Amino acid sequence: MVTTTNKQGNKASFYKSLLIAHVRRYGAVSRTQLGQSTRIRMPVVTVLIRDLIARGILVESGRSVAGLGRKQILLSLNRRHGFVVGVEFEPDHMMTVVVDVCGNVVTRLNAPMPAQKTRDAIVRALIAAVEGAIRKSGYAPSALKGIGVADPGIVDSREGVALLCSLIPEWLNMPVRRLLESRFAVPVWLDENTRSKTLCEHRCGAGQGARNMLYIDIGCGIGCGIIMDGQLYRGHTEMAGELGHTRVLENGPICNCGSTGCLETVASYPAIIRQVRKALQDGTQSMVTELAGHRLEAISMTHIFEAASHGDKLALGLLERAVYYLGYAIANAVNLFNPEAVLINSRQAAAEDLIVAPIRQIVARHAMRLSGKTLKIHVARIGEEAGAWGAAMLILDRLFDGAAGAAESVITDRHA
Numbered sequence: 001m002v003t004t005t006n007k008q009g010n011k012a013s014f015y016k017s018l019l020i021a022h023v024r025r026y027g028a029v030s031r032t033q034l035g036q037s038t039r040i041r042m043p044v045v046t047v048l049i050r051d052l053i054a055r056g057i058l059v060e061s062g063r064s065v066a067g068l069g070r071k072q073i074l075l076s077l078n079r080r081h082g083f084v085v086g087v088e089f090e091p092d093h094m095m096t097v098v099v100d101v102c103g104n105v106v107t108r109l110n111a112p113m114p115a116q117k118t119r120d121a122i123v124r125a126l127i128a129a130v131e132g133a134i135r136k137s138g139y140a141p142s143a144l145k146g147i148g149v150a151d152p153g154i155v156d157s158r159e160g161v162a163l164l165c166s167l168i169p170e171w172l173n174m175p176v177r178r179l180l181e182s183r184f185a186v187p188v189w190l191d192e193n194t195r196s197k198t199l200c201e202h203r204c205g206a207g208q209g210a211r212n213m214l215y216i217d218i219g220c221g222i223g224c225g226i227i228m229d230g231q232l233y234r235g236h237t238e239m240a241g242e243l244g245h246t247r248v249l250e251n252g253p254i255c256n257c258g259s260t261g262c263l264e265t266v267a268s269y270p271a272i273i274r275q276v277r278k279a280l281q282d283g284t285q286s287m288v289t290e291l292a293g294h295r296l297e298a299i300s301m302t303h304i305f306e307a308a309s310h311g312d313k314l315a316l317g318l319l320e321r322a323v324y325y326l327g328y329a330i331a332n333a334v335n336l337f338n339p340e341a342v343l344i345n346s347r348q349a350a351a352e353d354l355i356v357a358p359i360r361q362i363v364a365r366h367a368m369r370l371s372g373k374t375l376k377i378h379v380a381r382i383g384e385e386a387g388a389w390g391a392a393m394l395i396l397d398r399l400f401d402g403a404a405g406a407a408e409s410v411i412t413d414r415h416a
């Protein structure tokens with residue numbers, strides 16, 4: 001008897017997860033539409049929806065306007081049911097967003113990374129960022145449902161461990177999920193920051209509607225996120241998309257990954273800055289010197305883009321070299337994946353003319369004619385919060401769609 005009750009309870013909870021997942025995916029829907037799309041019997045749908053409304057998870061949100069006949073009451077997720085926090089960090093900054101359960105950003109918090117990037121200091125900064133963002137949002141901490149973290153290195157997302165990060169050498173084998181779950185007592189999802197940005201841009205930015213898409217993230221490194229058949233592609237050991245570590249130079253500089261001549265050693269922003277410094281030390285004249293206040297260590301990409309936009313030969317030459325290798329790498333990726341869109345996040349408005357436009361030309365010349373024919377290359381639209389927002393979406397997916405995935409298979413079996 002106990003077993004039967006448990007079974008019924010499990011089935012009801014599966015069905016509820018499935019109903020929530022459908023409302024989340026399709027927006028405002030009626031009970032009838034839910035019954036049709038989930039294939040759960042209508043009397044069961046009615047009882048379960050009543051419970052989900054009583055628990056504050058769903059709300060009635062108006063009536064259908066299309067079609068003839070009786071207008072149907074529509075159901076939506078209840079924004080006030082709770083929130084999640086998404087955090088993304090890189091060596092120089094940490095961005096945190098509070099996102100309601102419907103996926104809308106409610107609060108943003110930008111903070112510098114600790115000067116000493118020790119393991120403890122970064123964990124303390126992560127905890128402080130989550131707590132600070134919750135305080136700023138005005139939400140009751142008890143309404144926190146989960147936390148998503150976008151990490152700058154290589155992660156094992158199934159175990160929630162940050163494996164290694166070439167940009168922060170101490171960030172090694174960090175059990176981020178365990179640490180944050182024990183602190184906040186909610187589910188935590190850890191992912192790679194390029195993947196989080198890719199998901200965000202695909203759901204809410206310039207990649208909306210694309211079934212197959214590449215997202216190229218140019219900054220401290222060069223990342224590539226892959227959407228394949230509408231889903232994030234991770235690869236066998238979650239290493240897919242390491243475009244920055246494809247080899248482009250025979251006897252090139254040593255890369256952070258241990259290899260030599262990787263794309264990142266020529267075309268990442270730190271690599272371009274390094275090449276500018278070296279040329280200046282060797283006596284090349286450039287406007288960059290003045291823009292950086294005659295301090296080599298102060299040179300940034302903003303100075304280099306500014307100099308290039310005024311026709312500075314050194315800045316233009318080194319950007320052209322970086323774009324040459326980036327363009328070839330992207331053309332190769334286009335030939336491999338045949339995407340309908342490539343989105344480029346170059347982080348600086350000035351980069352649109354100096355990086356994205358010439359990449360378009362190189363890819364148009366070198367991708368195979370049939371793959372490149374309908375390809376669109378866009379500038380990524382979501383700004384600096386893309387990684388944190390994407391991390392929040394990833395934990396929302398786990399919270400709402402994880403159980404639904406299982407429920408869906410149960411239902412499919414039942415109807416098979």
Ligand SMILES: [Zn+2]
Nearest residue numbers: 245255257262
């Ligand atoms: Zn490398």
